[in-house]
Amino acid sequence: xxxxxxxxxxxxxxxxxxxxxxxxxxxxxxxxxxxxxxxxxxxxxxxxxxxxxxxxxxxxxxxxxxxxxxxxxxxxxxxxxxxxxxxxxxxxxxxxxxxxxxxxxxxxxxxxxxxxxxxxxxxxxxxxxxxxxxxxxxxxxxxxxxxxxxxxxxxxxxxxxxxxxxxxxxxxxxxxxxxxxxxxxxxxxxxxxxxxxxxxxxxxxxxxxxxxxxxxxxxxxxxxxxxxxxxxxxxxxxxxxxxxxxxxxxxxxxxxxxxxxxxxxxxxxxxxxxxxxxxxxxxxxxxxxxxxx
Numbered sequence: 001x002x003x004x005x006x007x008x009x010x011x012x013x014x015x016x017x018x019x020x021x022x023x024x025x026x027x028x029x030x031x032x033x034x035x036x037x038x039x040x041x042x043x044x045x046x047x048x049x050x051x052x053x054x055x056x057x058x059x060x061x062x063x064x065x066x067x068x069x070x071x072x073x074x075x076x077x078x079x080x081x082x083x084x085x086x087x088x089x090x091x092x093x094x095x096x097x098x099x100x101x102x103x104x105x106x107x108x109x110x111x112x113x114x115x116x117x118x119x120x121x122x123x124x125x126x127x128x129x130x131x132x133x134x135x136x137x138x139x140x141x142x143x144x145x146x147x148x149x150x151x152x153x154x155x156x157x158x159x160x161x162x163x164x165x166x167x168x169x170x171x172x173x174x175x176x177x178x179x180x181x182x183x184x185x186x187x188x189x190x191x192x193x194x195x196x197x198x199x200x201x202x203x204x205x206x207x208x209x210x211x212x213x214x215x216x217x218x219x220x221x222x223x224x225x226x227x228x229x230x231x232x233x234x235x236x237x238x239x240x241x242x243x244x245x246x247x248x249x250x251x252x253x254x255x256x257x258x259x260x261x262x263x264x265x266x267x268x269x270x271x272x273x274x275x276x277x278x279x280x281x282x283x284x285x286x287x288x289x290x291x292x293x
Contacts, residue, residue, distance in 0.1 A: 034092050039111040042096025046085035046112065050077025053145075054118045055284070057084050058109055058136075060127030060151075061166075061213065062206045064091035066197040069269045075277025079285065080122070085112060087132075089205035091198065100208040102128075102216045106135035110143045122284050124148040127241065127266065128209065131159065134219050137228055148280055150233045151266045153245040154252065156218030162240055163213045178267050180237045194270060223252035230256040231283040233276070235264030257283055 034045045047065060055076060059065060065084040076082050086093040087105055098104050109132060113121055122145045125133025130152025137144040153159050166174075184190050230253045234246035243260055250258040259279055261268050269276050 036092065037112065037115045039108055039115055040096070041098050042088050042094040042108075044085050044088070044108065044112050045092030046083060046116075049073055049082040049084075050080055052080045053284075054113070054116075054121035055080040055082050056109065056113060056121045056123045057082060058105075058123065058125040058129035058132050059084070059087060059090075060125075060129045061209055062090075062201050064197050064199075064201070066091070067195050069195060069273040072269050072273035072277040075274050076280060079281050083112070083116065083121070087209075089208065090201060095205065100205070101212045102131050103135050103139070105132045105212070106139060109133075109136050110140040113143055119143075120145050122146045122148070124150070124280065125152060126150045126269070127152065128213060131213070131216060134223070137226060138219060138222050141226075141228070144228060146229045146231070146284055148231045148233070148283065149246070149249060150269070151235070151238055151241050151246075152232070152249065153241045154218060154220040154223055154249050155245060156216050158241060158245055159216060159218070160214050163210050167210065177239060177265065179271070180235075180263050180265050183263070183271070190270070220248065220252055223249065226253055228253070229283075231259065231280065232256060233259045233261070233268075233279070235261045235266060235268040235271075237264055238266045238268075240266035
């Protein structure tokens with residue numbers, strides 16, 4: 001695990017150092033004060049942006065709320081009250097006493113909505129956050145309106161396989177997965193525009209999140225009974241959780257939307273944040289239930 005933790009922390013620090021002397025711009029979220037709310041055994045740190053129906057966004061592996069692309073959040077905030085937060089043990093959220101699992105983090109997500117006074121919200125999950133979002137929709141269906149999954153999987157095996165691969169990656173290899181071939185040559189400031197997290201992740205929590213993904217059972221067969229409008233987004237060059245896994249999810253859910261971006265990776269929100277935000281907004285405002293059953 002040490003080989004993974006070190007590259008992740010170095011990457012976070014390098015991203016911050018590369019940007020610390022740059023002026024504030026559209027690429028970074030205004031550093032609004034974080035709010036903290038008690039959810040079961042721990043405190044969750046969160047922020048809200050915009051106005052409108054609530055949209056809960058669940059972060060992926062080893063990420064804090066600061067890692068969301070600012071332009072995408074602003075675009076979503078034009079039509080929604082966007083809620084971003086740190087998963088337990090990450091960033092400003094405390095670890096609590098419960099074991100970190102995918103299902104536990106789904107409980108946390110539902111609990112956050114309840115504590116904020118929202119009976120229901122649209123939910124967007126990225127990567128590991130997509131696993132959490134699926135578990136939340138399955139176990140707390142009344143809390144979830146529409147569901148958006150980016151770079152996700154319903155199958156446990158590929159999740160475990162990529163987690164094991166990530167554990168073996170060094171820094172040089174990890175960086176090659178962020179942008180597709182030729183992207184940095186075309187956009188030389190691509191790395192400088194990456195979000196700057198306030199602090200590096202706790203190695204012990206990163207390890208716990210990896211263990212949570214390794215221990216996840218998957219949910220493909222359960223999705224067939226899920227009566228939710230769903231948007232699945234993937235990059236055709238995603239080599240972390242490949243596009244075929246998004247196709248698999250779409251095949252389980254009737255009426256789901258599947259959007260596949262050319263020349264895009266697992267981190268596609270850093271490539272077309274405004275376009276992605278508009279795609280999500282368009283999906284969320286469409287009434288898919290046109291006719292009664």
